[in-house]
Amino acid sequence: MVQLFNLSVSATLEQLKMLELAGLLSPARRGKLTCYRVKAENSLVTQGAQDCAEYYLRSSKV
Numbered sequence: 001m002v003q004l005f006n007l008s009v010s011a012t013l014e015q016l017k018m019l020e021l022a023g024l025l026s027p028a029r030r031g032k033l034t035c036y037r038v039k040a041e042n043s044l045v046t047q048g049a050q051d052c053a054e055y056y057l058r059s060s061k062v
Helices: 007-023 043-060
Strands: 025-030 033-038
Touching: 007 033, 025 043
Parallel strands: none
Antiparallel strands: 025 033
16 A cells, blocks of 8 residues: 555554544454455445555556
């Protein structure tokens, strides 16, 4: 996300925390890392994640 959206690491972590608090992401600790998953039951989030992935794939081909 840092490279994709040109954000600092701290800004990215802050955004992830806000999405977690909003109930849109679920965190999972794996050693020193925290991995986030989109809560699949939220169809709006799922569609947004799909749109973001498609945008990234299109822009990376340029």
